[in-house]
Amino acid sequence: MSTTYTAYTVIGVHLTKRQLTEPIAVRGCNCDVPDKATRFCPHCGKKMFVSKNLWRLKTTDDDRLTANIRLILPYNGSDNYFAGMVLSCDAPWSSADEKPCWDFKHWPADKVIQDLLVELQDLLKPLALWDEREFGIHTFVGTR
Numbered sequence: 001m002s003t004t005y006t007a008y009t010v011i012g013v014h015l016t017k018r019q020l021t022e023p024i025a026v027r028g029c030n031c032d033v034p035d036k037a038t039r040f041c042p043h044c045g046k047k048m049f050v051s052k053n054l055w056r057l058k059t060t061d062d063d064r065l066t067a068n069i070r071l072i073l074p075y076n077g078s079d080n081y082f083a084g085m086v087l088s089c090d091a092p093w094s095s096a097d098e099k100p101c102w103d104f105k106h107w108p109a110d111k112v113i114q115d116l117l118v119e120l121q122d123l124l125k126p127l128a129l130w131d132e133r134e135f136g137i138h139t140f141v142g143t144r
């Protein structure tokens with residue numbers, strides 16, 4: 001198994017895992033025991049509640065993401081996420097079904113960027129994740 005490195009350019013915002021998740025307390029076991037104020041389950045001994053990260057926005061299967069906007073994690077273990085329009089440029093030795101860099105369309109950039117800005121604001125403002133200073137063009141190398 002090999003790793004494919006891909007250069008990405010995302011027109012959008014940089015977000016961190018800390019911003020995208022919020023810790024919540026969930027039951028630590030499935031025992032039919034009332035949620036009393038005890039630390040451990042009297043039936044199985046596990047913690048009554050454990051902390052889990054609730055994702056405020058997900059990278060896949062999130063209906064709030066649109067055809068223009070994706071949430072991308074450059075590589076597993078990274079703390080950096082990017083929400084926006086993704087332009088990826090695969091190295092020529094990657095799979096044959098990938099479109100090479102030079103096959104990109106040309107868009108009228110100002111209209112695309114203005115529409116994208118509004119779309120990102122609509123997505124991120126209700127989640128308190130919009131920060132205009134983070135909006136821009138981000139380029140990085142990632143894996144997939």
Ligand SMILES: [Zn+2]
Pocket residue numbers: 029030031033041042043044045046
């Ligand atoms: Zn239990």
